[in-house]
Amino acid sequence: MAQKYRFWDATIEELCKGYVYESSTDDYICLLCNKSFENGVIYPIDNVLYEAKKAIGHHIKEVHGSTFDYLIQMDKKYTGLSEHQKELLQFFKNGVSDxxxxxxxxxxxxxxxxxxxxxxxxxxxxxxxxxxxNLLKKDEDTKDSFIDIHKGAKMVDERYAITTEEKERVLSTYFDKGLDGPLKTFPSKEKRKIIVLQHLLKSFEIKSSYSEMEVNEILKKVYSDFVTIRRYFIEYGFMERSKDGSKYWVKN
Incomplete structure (x- = not known):
């Protein structure tokens, strides 16, 4: 699940470029879609050979337009910008005169x-x-720090004000046989639902797609009412599915 929050952990410089370099895997990874390019590999694109670093730059331009385009189109809950402000910034970016x-x-x-x-x-x-x-983080007790909000969250409110300590406490209550064990019961309170769903999502790979049957089989191992879990994955923006419901994938 580290990939899921790579976007939010990126520096301003990395967000501007649209990618990060992961030294542990020697990959350049797109922050906008998580596509990776392995360092040392040559990528043939449109009859031209590119090194990984140049290949990811080409990828961002061709697939996403630009990082500016991607960022400016993000929801107001992330940018704090109104539609009018976004329109003006787009004009400024394009060099349009006052x-x-x-x-x-x-x-x-x-x-x-x-x-x-x-x-x-x-x-x-x-x-x-x-x-x-940044200065606050240096002195902040990690147990009082807030968990990351998943990018697909449809409405960010007080439900997501969850500290690390609170998350650990809830998980130990609902997974009383261990975090790899079954879910004792599905919580009714919103905050606890989010915590449990976030944990259960770790069973799925970000870059993979799953049939409904595959999703069911994975969830059956931890909870009998797998249909409820599957529905809440969609409702809370943890997963997306195709229009015909045949494919599910983690929303990144």
Missing amino acids: KEIATETGGSNSTIRNHRFKFREKEKQAKVFLAIM
């Missing part, structure tokens, strides 16, 4: 300049906030 933007959006030159100014101020605030959070 006068042209004003004409296109029905605003004025001064309004567009004011938006530019506010974005610069927001950038300054973000830098200071990141520095504060």
Whole structure:
């Protein structure tokens, strides 16, 4: 499951590039889709041979357009940006003049300049906030730190305010025969559901797809009501499935 949170653990520089280098596997890995390119391997693309590092750059451009395109299209819960702000940033990225933007959006030159100014101020605030959070992490008790929110979460609210200590306590309660053992019962409280579902998802590989029968067989080993687990995987955004329900995969 480390791949699932690689995106959120990446540095600003890595997010801008769209990939990270994993020294443990000697791979360059796309942060946007987890596709990997092994260092030392030559990749033939469109009749051109690429080293791994150049191949992943080509992959990002061809498959995702650019990291800017990918990031700007992310949900507001991750960017904090309104649709109007996203539209303006896209204009700025494309080098459109303030006068042209004003004409296109029905605003004025001064309004567009004011938006530019506010974005610069927001950038300054973000830098200071990141520095504060980095300093906080150094002194923070790991048991009080919050667990990562899965990228497919459909609505991030207080249900996801789960500390590491709380997660360990809940798992020990519901998996009283050990974390590799069966689930005693499926919790009714939202926070506990998320904790249990996140743990059960570890039984599935991120890059693999599964038939409904395969999903059922994996879940049967830990809980008799596997249909409920399978349904909540979809409902809470841990997994996706094809329109005909024949294929399931971990949402990354």
